[in-house]
Amino acid sequence: MTTEHDDRMDRFRARQRAQERNLFGRIAAAALASRTQAKRLLKSVGNLSITEWRILWDLAEAGPLTVTEMASIQRTDHALISRTIPTMLEKGYVTAATGARDRRVSLVTLTPAGQSVFDETSTIMSQRREAVANAFSEVELDRFLALIDRFEQFVEDPVLSTLDIEGTG
Amino acid sequence: MTTEHDDRMDRFRARQRAQERNLFGRIAAAALASRTQAKRLLKSVGNLSITEWRILWDLAEAGPLTVTEMASIQRTDHALISRTIPTMLEKGYVTAATGARDRRVSLVTLTPAGQSVFDETSTIMSQRREAVANAFSEVELDRFLALIDRFEQFVEDPVLSTLDIEGTG
DNA sequence: ATTTTTTACATGACAAGTCACATAATTTTT
DNA sequence: AAAAATTATGTGACTTGTCATGTAAAAAAT
Numbered sequence: 001m002t003t004e005h006d007d008r009m010d011r012f013r014a015r016q017r018a019q020e021r022n023l024f025g026r027i028a029a030a031a032l033a034s035r036t037q038a039k040r041l042l043k044s045v046g047n048l049s050i051t052e053w054r055i056l057w058d059l060a061e062a063g064p065l066t067v068t069e070m071a072s073i074q075r076t077d078h079a080l081i082s083r084t085i086p087t088m089l090e091k092g093y094v095t096a097a098t099g100a101r102d103r104r105v106s107l108v109t110l111t112p113a114g115q116s117v118f119d120e121t122s123t124i125m126s127q128r129r130e131a132v133a134n135a136f137s138e139v140e141l142d143r144f145l146a147l148i149d150r151f152e153q154f155v156e157d158p159v160l161s162t163l164d165i166e167g168t169g
Numbered sequence: 170m171t172t173e174h175d176d177r178m179d180r181f182r183a184r185q186r187a188q189e190r191n192l193f194g195r196i197a198a199a200a201l202a203s204r205t206q207a208k209r210l211l212k213s214v215g216n217l218s219i220t221e222w223r224i225l226w227d228l229a230e231a232g233p234l235t236v237t238e239m240a241s242i243q244r245t246d247h248a249l250i251s252r253t254i255p256t257m258l259e260k261g262y263v264t265a266a267t268g269a270r271d272r273r274v275s276l277v278t279l280t281p282a283g284q285s286v287f288d289e290t291s292t293i294m295s296q297r298r299e300a301v302a303n304a305f306s307e308v309e310l311d312r313f314l315a316l317i318d319r320f321e322q323f324v325e326d327p328v329l330s331t332l333d334i335e336g337t338g
Numbered sequence: 339a340t341t342t343t344t345t346a347c348a349t350g351a352c353a354a355g356t357c358a359c360a361t362a363a364t365t366t367t368t
Numbered sequence: 369a370a371a372a373a374t375t376a377t378g379t380g381a382c383t384t385g386t387c388a389t390g391t392a393a394a395a396a397a398t
Contacts, residue, residue: 008233014233018230023314026302026321030320031200031201032245034324035386049353051354062180062181073184075195079379080356082378103364104376105363105377106377132320143316147309152202155199156206159324218383220383220384233383237344237346246385247347247348248347249349252348271393273392
């Protein structure tokens with residue numbers, strides 16, 4: 001006999017299987033797992049938040065940058081960077097100066113202390129990137145990035161946002 | 170002549186190009202853009218948060234579920250579900266009852282009001298899934314999911330988390 | 339049968355991210 | 369040149385998500 005409980009378990013498992021092919025959910029889960037891994041790695045070597053690490057990395061690689069430039073590189077909101085800079089100023093990892101030719105911008109520069117923290121942290125983070133480079137061949141990476149490109153175009157398409165207007169008209 | 174400003178812009182653009190091939194960053198950005206799109210769609214038809222919508226969807230598709238089961242289906246933390254249930258109880262979208270055979274679990278069930286809200290919302294969300302199904306062929310979806318599988322395995326691999334121990338030994 | 343371990347859930351604390359709005363500086367229009 | 373539009377940054381309010389901890393119930397070990 002099929003109990004109510006068994007029946008419920010069957011429906012649960014069916015739902016779980018179905019959601020395994022939900023691209024939105026799968027990408028979200030993968031991104032969050034990735035973020036969690038980065039967080040743990042950063043914690044294992046020091047005291048940096050992910051946002052702080054990304055800022056240090058950008059500045060170490062590209063030299064002084066504005067808030068907007070870093071947000072653009074990281075494909076994130078400028079508010080996130082803007083809010084993190086004061087903490088990093090206090091810690092002495094960066095300095096900030098008003099732009100010479102454009103006085104709206106805030107040019108952020110890595111200090112020797114910031115460079116030192118970056119050096120200590122970059123080892124483990126480089127190993128991570130190396131490991132993922134070993135896990136995917138160049139060709140696979142190209143394909144993966146192409147699919148992500150298309151997905152990103154899809155979710156950034158404003159047309160979908162107006163579907164409801166047609167639907168309710 | 171090359172000004173300091175032009176030089177900085179060159180470094181910025183080089184960094185931006187390099188980061189376009191950073192899988193971690195690209196997946197994170199794609200996932201966040203997807204979440205933002207979902208949020209906007211939900212806002213356009215009603216007042217549901219993403220978490221609330223996912224709970225309604227799961228319950229509508231699979232019938233009564235426990236908090237842990239929903240967290241598992243959504244590949245998310247149970248805390249997120251747990252925190253959202255009280256709000257949905259207040260709104261009258263769901264009911265919760267202690268499990269009959271396991272008194273630890275909380276069985277959440279959709280109410281007629283919840284079903285009604287789900288119905289109103291599911292149209293736009295179905296259109297979105299349909300649109301993404303049109304944007305990717307079955308074969309492409311399979312490849313995409315396979316790559317995501319591998320990426321997820323990679324970021325969930327605990328071995329990487331111990332690399333630093335070797336490094337500092 | 340009692341002790342130990344595991345599991346399900348709730349909750350406080352915090353990080354990450356978005357949005358809307360405010361302000362100041364720059365650029366474009368007129 | 370003055371007015372209008374745009375851009376860069378900062379900030380309050382909020383959602384999403386993780387982690388650690390506590391509690392109660394169930395399962396496993398002794």
